[in-house]
Amino acid sequence: xxxxxxxxxxxxxxxxxxKITRTMELIATARYKKAMDRAHAATAYxxxxxxxxxxxxxxxxxxxxxxxxQRPETNHARMLVLTSNRGLCGGYNGSVLRExxxxxxxxxxNIPDVVVDCSGKRGIDGLAFRGVETDQQFRNFEDQxxxxxxxxxxxxxxxxxxxxxxxxxxIAYTKFISTSKQIAKVETLLPLASLDEGDDxxxxxxxxxxxxxxxxxxxxxxxxxxxxxxxxKCFLDAAVSEQVARMIAMKGATENAGDMIKxxxxxxxxxxxxxxxxxIMEIIGGVEALEG
Amino acid sequence: xxxxxxxxxxxxxxxxxxxxxxxxxMFDGSLGVLPGRAPMIGRLGFGTLLLETAAGPQKYxxxxxxxxxxxxxxxxxxxxxxxxxxxxxxxxxKVLLEALELPSNTPELAAIKATAVLRARCxxxxxx
Numbered sequence: 001x002x003x004x005x006x007x008x009x010x011x012x013x014x015x016x017x018x019k020i021t022r023t024m025e026l027i028a029t030a031r032y033k034k035a036m037d038r039a040h041a042a043t044a045y046x047x048x049x050x051x052x053x054x055x056x057x058x059x060x061x062x063x064x065x066x067x068x069x070q071r072p073e074t075n076h077a078r079m080l081v082l083t084s085n086r087g088l089c090g091g092y093n094g095s096v097l098r099e100x101x102x103x104x105x106x107x108x109x110n111i112p113d114v115v116v117d118c119s120g121k122r123g124i125d126g127l128a129f130r131g132v133e134t135d136q137q138f139r140n141f142e143d144q145x146x147x148x149x150x151x152x153x154x155x156x157x158x159x160x161x162x163x164x165x166x167x168x169x170x171i172a173y174t175k176f177i178s179t180s181k182q183i184a185k186v187e188t189l190l191p192l193a194s195l196d197e198g199d200d201x202x203x204x205x206x207x208x209x210x211x212x213x214x215x216x217x218x219x220x221x222x223x224x225x226x227x228x229x230x231x232x233k234c235f236l237d238a239a240v241s242e243q244v245a246r247m248i249a250m251k252g253a254t255e256n257a258g259d260m261i262k263x264x265x266x267x268x269x270x271x272x273x274x275x276x277x278x279x280i281m282e283i284i285g286g287v288e289a290l291e292g
Numbered sequence: 293x294x295x296x297x298x299x300x301x302x303x304x305x306x307x308x309x310x311x312x313x314x315x316x317x318m319f320d321g322s323l324g325v326l327p328g329r330a331p332m333i334g335r336l337g338f339g340t341l342l343l344e345t346a347a348g349p350q351k352y353x354x355x356x357x358x359x360x361x362x363x364x365x366x367x368x369x370x371x372x373x374x375x376x377x378x379x380x381x382x383x384x385x386k387v388l389l390e391a392l393e394l395p396s397n398t399p400e401l402a403a404i405k406a407t408a409v410l411r412a413r414c415x416x417x418x419x420x
Contacts, residue, residue, distance in 0.1 A: 041305065042303060044304075048360070051360070056333075147302045151371060162400050162404075207362060209331045209362075210332040211334070212318060212323075212332060213335065225357065229302055
């Protein structure tokens, strides 16, 4: 039989760990709600953008822009990987890296120059471990990515793309679909596949707008804005997904700790009972020996 | 009759209020909007957004974007909208100096520099 005191010690330490994981779960839940609110607030901007694009389309404008055009030859590609700075979030970082590695290999086969950028300490370390060099490293994104910071990265990419130093930009991140479903995904952001044209052209297309200075000029401006909004959306999605992943991982850990405590308590009680029985037997034995 | 002004940035809806008149900083100068204006979509420049509200004038620095006017609702999409008081002259001057340092050896780089300088100058003007 195991030593009752050792079992009790173990049980106590598990109880402490359970306290920690439960707190982390609560923190993750609070952060998730905040991140979710932010992601929700950001939709107002994208909605407005789509509305304007659909107005432009309704005005009979041919949608064409250098950022939308596929380059005839892709010589320089870039991949941006979005991961978290902190661990203890289950398979969140692992699934992004698992998605990214074959993609990088595939790109490297076809394109001479592939550069990988990474946001998040876990991703940087993970990529280094897998032998992938990262060019730019961002560690400043926590649960609430600020647009100003994303804007810097976006402008940098736009400049690279316009000056021809980059022909293609892919982004790997965890897309948030619902609280119970997030998928790691690789998407091509540049050249932009298309501007999301709203379906509500019919309803709002009745009004005739005056375009200042012209529809073309607005389009020229709206494409980069739409790229920035899309990149920002990826960061927000990644942040929300991270918190959800951590919440679920910590919930699992707390439950597991509870189960272990139950198991250990049972063993502990049995061990204690065994010890007491043994002691009683000894006493009875002693008494009987004295009587005899 | 009054106008409703909604300013949205990628992060959140910055402002949603009523105003009697709005002065928009368009790409080529300011544009006044009074109630009953015809529908319009326009490009914003960098500059000061002026709202004439019942409580007095309100000023915001707007960082490019678009304006949409329809049915007495003015929608502004911009990357950044700050109350003018939040701008700092010293910091704006620093941004301008940084912009002036940018390289301009190719036409593309020159265009990028020109935008950065213009933006910094407008920010400085709003800050003052």
